Amino acid sequence: MASSTTANPSWRVSPTSGKKLAVVSDWGAFLGVRNGLISCYVGKELKWSASPAELWAVVITVTCSVSTEVVKICNEYGIDLVFQDGNKPVARILNAKYGGFMRVWTAQFKTRRRNDLAVAIVRGKIRNQVVTLRYYSKKYDEEEVKEAVSKMDEILERDLRDRKEALQAEAEAAKFYWRAVARLLPQALNFRGRKKRGAEDPFNVALNVGYALLRNVVWKAVINVGLNPYLSYLHKFRAGRPSLVLDLMEEFRSPFVDRPLISSARQDPKRLSDLKSVYSLVLSSIREDEVFTQARKFVDSLVEGCEYKPFRAK
Known part of the structure; x- marks a missing residue:
């Protein structure tokens, strides 16, 4: 299985925490959870997967499918889930629990x-x-x-x-x-x-x-x-x-x-x-x-x- 260390999902790493931001940029991709890992597929090909503990944000820049399990696990770990249309921000999912970007806004x-x-x-x-x-x-x-x-x-x-x-x-x-x-x-x-x-x-x-x-x-x-x-x-x-x-x-x-x-x-x-x-x-x-x-x-x-x-x- 590909991992976040071997695949290339356009990682951006925080200069202080070391946590990663993953960018979903493949049209028609599917973002789901498998074996506890957030995983990105295009068809049957695994593009990347990562432990939720590694991530601080997932940014989706194209039309794709996102499972509700991803939304749940992002909420559990305080991972920011952001949607963009190319370079233009469109929306983000507000986590039900305090953390992540709500800490920043505060x-x-x-x-x-x-x-x-x-x-x-x-x-x-x-x-x-x-x-x-x-x-x-x-x-x-x-x-x-x-x-x-x-x-x-x-x-x-x-x-x-x-x-x-x-x-x-x-x-x-x-x-x-x-x-x-x-x-x-x-x-x-x-x-x-x-x-x-x-x-x-x-x-x-x-x-x-x-x-x-x-x-x-x-x-x-x-x-x-x-x-x-x-x-x-x-x-x-x-x-x-x-x-x-x-x-x-x-x-x-x-x-x-x-x-x-x-x-x-x-x-x-x-x-x-x-x-x-x-x-x-x-x-x-x-x-x-x-x-x-x-x-x-x-x-x-x-x-x-x-x-x-x-x-x-x-």
């Missing part, structure tokens, strides 16, 4: 570290923006880019005490960052600064496409690790807006979207007008495993009370 509500988390998120974002600019300042002799790096480094040295000060620092750093980015881009792109809505210049349009793709990846990670996507720390709550997804996107925007798009623009500005090409470029640049790992670290920070360390680009 930690989200109870945490007294909202300001600390907001500051950490902003510091992570600015630090990665500096890394992007420093990369180009070494390749190209642009004084405005070097000056932006210097100013943003000064912002990072400040003692930010709460969410309000973090937001002010983020806004100030953004001015230096986007001016420097404009300096790096070909003039033909007519980039005059970041514009979220109603953008017409190719670079802003490409950024909006890239950020939408990144948002989907982060949203998937947030759901998979059991976080409530609407309970945030940096962005304000707004009905229907996944504010926590926006929080956790921040540290990935520059390394996974901005940097590859800047490089593409410098090599061939016309490429940004091809949105399929932009989509493929950003998709290949997003390191989904890193996004998932950071989401797990965020959970651990909430539940264990440890410091949250944002993703550090290189």
